[in-house]
Amino acid sequence: MKFLVDMNLSPRWVEVLTDAGFEAAHWSTLGATNAPDSEIMAFARANHYVVLTHDLDFSTILMITHGDKPSVVQIRSEDVSPEKIGRPVIDALRQMTTHLDAGALLTIDPHRTRLRLLPL
Numbered sequence: 001m002k003f004l005v006d007m008n009l010s011p012r013w014v015e016v017l018t019d020a021g022f023e024a025a026h027w028s029t030l031g032a033t034n035a036p037d038s039e040i041m042a043f044a045r046a047n048h049y050v051v052l053t054h055d056l057d058f059s060t061i062l063m064i065t066h067g068d069k070p071s072v073v074q075i076r077s078e079d080v081s082p083e084k085i086g087r088p089v090i091d092a093l094r095q096m097t098t099h100l101d102a103g104a105l106l107t108i109d110p111h112r113t114r115l116r117l118l119p120l
Helices: 012-019 037-046 057-065 082-095 097-102
Strands: 002-005 023-026 049-053 072-075 104-108 113-117
Touching (some): 057 104, 072 082, 082 097, 082 104
Parallel strands (some): 002 023, 002 049
Antiparallel strands (some): 104 113
């Protein structure tokens, strides 16, 4: 599984994901840093990435467009550093791999994980 780390998350997430056995790239290495979320979503869909973000706009785009891809993983925590929430995120990604491959919105916060299958 390949992850596209959004601009609102640290590039350190790439190393955390890679160390866990996933492929990952930070958007800053792939596109314009001021690209609209719709451009990031289109790139992720065309290149078979799952978007990892702290931004609620991606779930809104999925809802409005009734999109079935790309999958989106939202980290909902005040501290989104990999050092703070990295372990729960990696555990959730491993548990939900099949759903993310098929198309899902996965929301992870320090106390729970919520999964919604796409389209919303």
